[in-house]
Amino acid sequence: MTVTALTADQSSIQEYLKKISAELKGIDDAQKQEILAEINSHLSERIAELRAHGEHHPIDQAISSLGDPVELASQFVTEARTSHGIHSYAPWTLLRRAARAARSGTRGLLIFLIALFGYGFAVAGVIAAAMKPFVPGMGLWVWRFGMVWGVVWGVPPGGATKHELLGPYFIPASILLSFVFASGTTLLLRRLTKNLSFFGKWPHRIVGQNC
Amino acid sequence: MYLAMASNNRVHEDRWEAQLRKGSLDLAILAVLWDGRLYGLDIIRRLQSASLPLAEGTLYPILMRLKQDGFLQSAWVEAEAGHPRKYYWLTRSGRQRALGMAQSWDAFSESIAGLLLGMKNGAREQLK
DSSP: OOHHHHHHHHHHHHHHHHHHHHHOTTOOHHHHHHHHHHHHHHHHHHHHHHHHTTOSOHHHHHHHHHOOHHHHHHHHHHHHHHHHHHHOOOHHHHHHHHHHHHTTOHHHHHHHHHHHHHHHHHHHHHHHHHHTTTOTTOEEEEEEETTEEEEEEEOOOTTSEEEESOGGGHHHHHHHHHHHHHHHHHHHHHHHHHTOOSSOSSSOOOOOTTO | OHHHHHHHHHHHHHHHHHHHHHHHHHHHHHHHGGGSOEEHHHHHHHHHHTTOOOOHHHHHHHHHHHHHTTSEEEEEEOOTTSSOEEEEEEOHHHHHHHHHHHHHHHHHHHHHHHHHHHHHHHHHHHHO
16 A cells, blocks of 8 residues: 555544534534544554455545444443433433333332432422521421421421421531432432433333433 | 325325334444344344434444443444444343333234234125
8 A cells, every 4th residue: 555545544544523512412522532533543554454345435435334424423422421311410401311211100100209208308308497587486397296207307387296306407417317318319220310211111121222 | 086096195105104114223323233233234234234324324323322321332443444444232231121112112013913803804704
């Protein structure tokens, strides 16, 4: 192979890689370099292979087999986003995944209920802490009404015999409890939704693993 | 009119097949990697030889996702060809995932096979 041919190979490949690189939006630089290096390696290998088979336009053929650079880049971006969904710690993303799982069967529904209650308690804790300065009756109460007794995080029922447990520690305790619920639910959901069934329960949806 | 309907059916068939292939690709890739380390082009060849032709550009984004999900591990290896190749292999979690997917696949294809058996028998009866 001549030096001119090598240069032509490189310039076509570089141009193709440049187009891909420009469309890899939202992917970090290290990942981007890794993708481009792999595509470059693939093209070099294919060109050498096609050349060995006596093809007349090995570069064009190798590039066209990989497809349109914009389309290829968008596939990388889509897959990276899908994967981000699995690795995400964002409650909203996890809640959405749990909502999707709820449609797949009993296990999915259970996961969604865990998500709903877990994040629900976390939000309620923050609201209770925020309301305490304006509603002094807010607290952790043990109450008794005749033979009936109970514990309430909030305002106890009127007319009951009651005793408040936390006093001035109600606000920090509420915030701490919210944090425990939010982080516990997040970790649990990440674990539970990671290995959801490939096809889910009937009705089957033929989608990839990250359904 | 007939031609338009036939062409429409063909489009639906193609779309369905494409969806079916797309949905099975993760499992096919994990299965191909079950026996050892392979690089991209090698994976494409193995899939082709198993009558699962794959658009070359489709493979790499999936490999990236499977790696990010912790199912694959990879390393660059200097090859005799003169340029490095990126080899992939299954992680422990990838093996578990492949086995889980294979079980789901078996259960799914068994259900469909049961339905198809009834459909084929019915079609045979109609032809008689």
